[in-house]
Amino acid sequence: MTTQGALQQLSSVLAGKASSSSKAAMIIMLEPKLPDAAIAVLDAALDGAEPILRVAIMDVYFEMTGDDYHKEDLERILVQAGGGGDASEEVYMAARLALGRISRSTEDALNEWGDSGIEIAAMVTGRRAAPPLSRDSITVMIHGTWASDGKWWRPRGDFFEYAKKDLMRTDLYGEGDQFRWSGKNRDSKRREAGASLDQWLRSHPAAEINVFAHSHGANVAMLATHNDTRIDRLVMLSPPVRKDYFAKWKNVGDAFNIQADFDPVVAIARGGQWFKRREVKEKKLKANGHSASHDPEVWRDESVAKFVGIPW
Amino acid sequence: MPSGPAQLAELRSDLQSSDRHRRAIAAIQLGQLGDRRSVDELRVLACDSDDLVAIAAMYGCWQLGVDTVAIDRMVAALSSDDEELVQESVFALCGMGEPVVPKLTGLLIEQPALADEILRVLADIGGAMSWQTINDFETDDADLMDIIQELLEEWDDEDSQP
Numbered sequence: 001m002t003t004q005g006a007l008q009q010l011s012s013v014l015a016g017k018a019s020s021s022s023k024a025a026m027i028i029m030l031e032p033k034l035p036d037a038a039i040a041v042l043d044a045a046l047d048g049a050e051p052i053l054r055v056a057i058m059d060v061y062f063e064m065t066g067d068d069y070h071k072e073d074l075e076r077i078l079v080q081a082g083g084g085g086d087a088s089e090e091v092y093m094a095a096r097l098a099l100g101r102i103s104r105s106t107e108d109a110l111n112e113w114g115d116s117g118i119e120i121a122a123m124v125t126g127r128r129a130a131p132p133l134s135r136d137s138i139t140v141m142i143h144g145t146w147a148s149d150g151k152w153w154r155p156r157g158d159f160f161e162y163a164k165k166d167l168m169r170t171d172l173y174g175e176g177d178q179f180r181w182s183g184k185n186r187d188s189k190r191r192e193a194g195a196s197l198d199q200w201l202r203s204h205p206a207a208e209i210n211v212f213a214h215s216h217g218a219n220v221a222m223l224a225t226h227n228d229t230r231i232d233r234l235v236m237l238s239p240p241v242r243k244d245y246f247a248k249w250k251n252v253g254d255a256f257n258i259q260a261d262f263d264p265v266v267a268i269a270r271g272g273q274w275f276k277r278r279e280v281k282e283k284k285l286k287a288n289g290h291s292a293s294h295d296p297e298v299w300r301d302e303s304v305a306k307f308v309g310i311p312w
Numbered sequence: 313m314p315s316g317p318a319q320l321a322e323l324r325s326d327l328q329s330s331d332r333h334r335r336a337i338a339a340i341q342l343g344q345l346g347d348r349r350s351v352d353e354l355r356v357l358a359c360d361s362d363d364l365v366a367i368a369a370m371y372g373c374w375q376l377g378v379d380t381v382a383i384d385r386m387v388a389a390l391s392s393d394d395e396e397l398v399q400e401s402v403f404a405l406c407g408m409g410e411p412v413v414p415k416l417t418g419l420l421i422e423q424p425a426l427a428d429e430i431l432r433v434l435a436d437i438g439g440a441m442s443w444q445t446i447n448d449f450e451t452d453d454a455d456l457m458d459i460i461q462e463l464l465e466e467w468d469d470e471d472s473q474p
Binding site for chain 2: 147150182263288290291
């Protein structure tokens with residue numbers, strides 16, 4: 001194909017009725033043949049384009065010019081797509097690949113984007129690294145009802161940092177696309193979240209999967225095992241115990257249930273406190289209250305880490 | 313949950329415990345068990361200065377058919393920084409269910425500052441009346457409009473959308 005032919009094809013692809021994903025794939029394939037005149041065509045197509053197509057156009061622009069003009073736009077798209085969902089996963093991965101080709105300093109990325117900067121900084125080290133790489137192990141923290149904005153389970157949160165440093169869970173996942181769910185107090189939302197966690201774990205493959213999950217987040221984790229996702233260690237912190245949320249136990253390695261002595265939230269949620277099953281090792285804390293089970297002080301004072309067998 | 317006379321007596325005694333969590337559990341469980349002998353004590357506890365205890369006692373009162381529960385305190389707790397308090401309030405209000413929707417609708421008018429929390433808890437309660445309230449709510453606040461839009465879009469079929 002001549003460069004002029006490639007330019008004509010580019011115009012017809014952009015004007016055509018194919019999906020944005022298809023258009024994105026096609027213009028990336030055309031890129032090696034495109035003449036400089038294509039830059040103006042691509043630039044005009046940016047306005048109003050869907051994120052996946054925008055990412056492809058910016059990627060091609062960088063390849064053709066070596067100019068990192070769109071770097072910040074790509075970072076913004078990456079951060080916005082980090083929230084999850086099928087469509088955003090595609091955009092997220094594409095933005096990761098594109099940004100991997102545009103170097104920037106780790107320090108700048110961290111300063112500018114905070115936690116998400118870690119993700120961006122990781123890309124600086126490699127060009128077109130193949131995602132997602134399988135890890136040896138991953139540890140995931142899951143919040144409970146109406147707690148998706150809470151701090152304890154996120155980077156810089158007290159229990160997150162305790163698990164990372166004191167419990168030496170260096171594989172604790174705290175990047176921009178950390179798993180979160182709506183936290184709505186509805187059975188249907190918990191089941192949706194279970195399916196979503198299943199998908200999230202598949203897109204973050206690891207040989208060994210460990211989960212700390214609080215309250216109904218533990219039920220979300222158990223629901224995720226219904227579709228043959230395996231959790232090697234499931235540490236449930238104050239779950240309202242209900243049979244209809246029980247895990248597919250053959251997909252769970254070691255399961256632990258940590259409960260406060262007196263927990264009004266579990267009582268009012270009409271959940272039980274105990275599984276009374278051989279698959280689950282159970283511990284009653286001396287401390288009271290629904291948040292005691294993710295309180296680092298309680299973990300230290302009551303040797304909870306030893307109970308769950310840490311170090312793993 | 314205990315239910316024999318001895319256990320009920322123990323729960324009534326727990327209402328006087330120095331441990332706030334123990335008092336709260338006793339209030340919840342006495343309500344769930346329908347122990348009408350505790351009504352007066354629960355009414356007193358519902359005015360306790362400790363939100364955790366007061367909300368538990370309000371829930372207990374509601375379970376016993378006392379319809380004078382001041383749910384505005386529960387709703388205010390939904391925006392607390394204390395996760396335990398937030399969750400206690402969510403589960404209490406959702407446990408009260410659809411009968412509490414008219415009170416929540418009234419609060420939407422009286423306390424617009426709490427509209428975000430009220431609308432979200434209405435969505436968690438579900439039912440046709442909640443849907444209507446959310447759908448009919450009018451506001452100039454763009455953030456609140458986004459929340460309403462999201463709640464209506466995510467409404468489940470099982471949530472009795474009219």
